[in-house]
Amino acid sequence: MRFLKNLDGSIHQKILAVLSDFALGERYSNINLLAGEVRGNDPVATWAEQVDRLIFESHISDARKAKIRQNARVIDQMFGDFTSVLHISESGHETTSVEAASYQTGVWDAVAPQRQLFVMQVIRFWAELLYDFAVQGDGGR
Numbered sequence: 001m002r003f004l005k006n007l008d009g010s011i012h013q014k015i016l017a018v019l020s021d022f023a024l025g026e027r028y029s030n031i032n033l034l035a036g037e038v039r040g041n042d043p044v045a046t047w048a049e050q051v052d053r054l055i056f057e058s059h060i061s062d063a064r065k066a067k068i069r070q071n072a073r074v075i076d077q078m079f080g081d082f083t084s085v086l087h088i089s090e091s092g093h094e095t096t097s098v099e100a101a102s103y104q105t106g107v108w109d110a111v112a113p114q115r116q117l118f119v120m121q122v123i124r125f126w127a128e129l130l131y132d133f134a135v136q137g138d139g140g141r
Helices: 010-023 026-035 043-059 062-082 098-137
Strands: none
Touching: 010 043, 010 098, 043 098, 062 098
């Protein structure tokens, strides 16, 4: 994991935007939903649509995407006739087919390590920045 001199990358910017929105009030989205007061966006759906989808589109190879699609088709052929699926995804979409559920699982598996890397890069950037401020504030001692 290399140290980044800035967080100008599109994925880093999306992560910061989603986290900022979350900190500014969307963190109460679940409570608001229970109270019947839907305000703003669902932060989980926003993350799935803006961060995870961008990672999948830009950092997952075409070969891996094809393999995910092929695996989903095979799973559907093997289990689709006698399996029932009802799942609400992070983005709020209902999934009812074995193929779609298997595809989403493959996407999640492909994106997860990349997502962790990008989040760790953001954390490391801020940790390094805070460390530099602490060292400068200590007179460089």
